[in-house]
Amino acid sequence: xxxxxxxxxxxxxxxxxxxxxxxxxxxxxxxxxxxxxxxxxxxxxxxxxxxxxxxxxxxxxxxxxxxxxxxxxxxxxxxxxxxxxxxxxxxxxxxxxxxxxxxxxxxxxxxxxxxxxxxxxxxxxxxxxxxxxxxxxxxxxxxxxxxxxxxxxxxxxxxxxxxxxxxxxxxxxxxxxxxxxxxxxxxxxxxxxxxxxxxxxxxxxxxxxxxxxxxxxxxxxxxxxxxxxxxxxxxxxxxxxxxxxxxxxxxxxxxxxxxxxxxxxxxxxxxxxxxxxxxxxxxxxxxxxxxxxxxxxxxxxxxxxx
Numbered sequence: 001x002x003x004x005x006x007x008x009x010x011x012x013x014x015x016x017x018x019x020x021x022x023x024x025x026x027x028x029x030x031x032x033x034x035x036x037x038x039x040x041x042x043x044x045x046x047x048x049x050x051x052x053x054x055x056x057x058x059x060x061x062x063x064x065x066x067x068x069x070x071x072x073x074x075x076x077x078x079x080x081x082x083x084x085x086x087x088x089x090x091x092x093x094x095x096x097x098x099x100x101x102x103x104x105x106x107x108x109x110x111x112x113x114x115x116x117x118x119x120x121x122x123x124x125x126x127x128x129x130x131x132x133x134x135x136x137x138x139x140x141x142x143x144x145x146x147x148x149x150x151x152x153x154x155x156x157x158x159x160x161x162x163x164x165x166x167x168x169x170x171x172x173x174x175x176x177x178x179x180x181x182x183x184x185x186x187x188x189x190x191x192x193x194x195x196x197x198x199x200x201x202x203x204x205x206x207x208x209x210x211x212x213x214x215x216x217x218x219x220x221x222x223x224x225x226x227x228x229x230x231x232x233x234x235x236x237x238x239x240x241x242x243x244x245x246x247x248x249x250x251x252x253x254x255x256x257x258x259x260x261x262x263x264x265x266x267x268x269x270x271x272x273x274x275x276x277x278x279x280x281x282x283x284x285x286x287x288x289x290x291x292x293x294x295x296x297x298x299x300x301x302x303x304x305x306x
Contacts, residue, residue, distance in 0.1 A: 002028055003061075004154055004185045005049055010058035012044055019044035021209040022058070027187060031180035033196040033217065034189040036206035042189045043082060045206065046156045049187065050079050063154065075103060078147035082158035082189075084139055088132035092123055092142045095131055099146045117149035118142070122171060136163030137288070144172065148179070155179065157188040165287050166278040173198045228252050229270065229291060233263040233277065236285025244280055248273055 005027040012020045020041045034042050047053040048060045051067040051074065060067040063076055087095060093114055100110035118127045121141040126134065131142060140163050147155060157176070161169050177199040180186050190196050196203070197217050205212045235241050238256055242263055246254050250273065252266040267273045277289060 004028060004063055005067075005187065006059070006061040007045075007049075008059040008061075010048060010055045010060050012048055012053060012056050018209050020048065023209075023211050024058075025204060025211055025214060027185055029180070029183045029185055030202065031176055031186040031188065031200035033200055033203040034187055034206060035196070035203050040206045041209040042206055043158055044209075045211075046079075046158050046187065046189065050077060050156045075150065076153040078150065078152035078155040080140075080143045080147040080155070080157040080160045082162075084143070086131045086139070086142075088130065090131055091128050092118060092131060092134070092138075092145070093127040095142060096146045096149050100149055103150050105150070113149045113151075114145075117145040120148065120175060121145045122168065137165060137168055140164055141168065141172070153184060155184060155186045155188075157186065159189055161190055162290070163288060166274075166281040166289055169289075170198075170278060228266050228268055231265045231267060231270075231273070231289060231291055233265065233286060234261075234288040235263065236287065238263050238284075241277075241280055241284035241286065244284075245273070245276065248276060 003026040007023045007025050010020060010023045011018070023045065034045065036042050044053065048055055049062065049067060051062060051070065054068040062070065063073045065073050067073075087098075090098065093111075096114035096117060097107075097110045100113055101107065105113065115124075115127070118124055121144050123138060123141050123145065126138060131139065134142065140160060144157070144160055147157070161172060164172065176186055176188060180200065188196070188199070201217045202214070203217050204214050233241070238261055242254055242256060245251060245263075245265065248267075250267055250269040252268060254266075255264045256262075257264055265273070274289075277286060280286065
């Protein structure tokens with residue numbers, strides 16, 4: 001395996017706060033998942049890997065060069081950050097084209113590659129609209145488009161599926177798997193284990209700034225499936241959706257929140273549940289689905305105690 005991302009006893013701290021502590025691993029071609037609760041150090045790890053931060057101690061290498069201070073490798077790297085940083089008055093096409101121009105492509109090349117990337121993430125109909133009018137899911141997809149437009153060897157994706165409806169989650173998951181199959185190196189951070197399982201079996205578990213383990217996702221799922229998890233769903237027809245979901249055998253509880261109109265489900269085995277929601281998404285107007293942060297904390301605590 002040719003290592004494209006290498007961490008050697010890398011640490012990063014902000015004053016007295018330790019974000020990452022003595023982290024070592026190597027990534028070659030393929031898709032890798034980065035799992036851990038909020039505050040575990042996932043974003044700091046991705047920033048070190050992509051050369052945005054200098055390690056306080058140890059080494060981080062990207063494509064055979066120090067990740068920090070090697071701008072020549074950035075042409076081969078794509079980044080989809082967890083936070084938005086848009087020119088809100090730009091259209092989607094203008095945004096992706098502008099970043100390609102900054103990456104050294106001429107105007108004609110930038111325009112062509114931008115359209116190709118926007119089509120890949122299924123935003124062609126909205127590419128002439130201003131980003132300021134995009135929904136959360138559309139903003140996520142245009143961020144992903146700019147990260148893949150220049151056809152990078154290495155991709156770092158920080159919570160890329162947040163805010164997407166189930167159909168687009170499936171579309172983007174298929175895209176990530178395809179990129180891995182093509183020989184790219186993709187490191188993706190996500191809370192949704194079911195979706196991660198669709199694209200990779202290889203995961204890094206991070207908690208309190210340490211990578212606790214690298215392993216097969218199937219082994220982790222065997223543990224997690226014993227622990228109930230909470231899922232929040234936003235839908236145009238939540239009552240109709242609830243009437244169908246309540247029949248699932250592994251559903252522990254299902255509630256409709258008066259304040260938000262969201263469905264809050266507690267489930268034991270997620271596979272059948274997520275598949276069913278995806279099947280019903282068009283019928284009942286499912287807009288968003290996510291695992292609650294509080295529940296992820298309890299799940300991860302359960303996992304690391306084993």
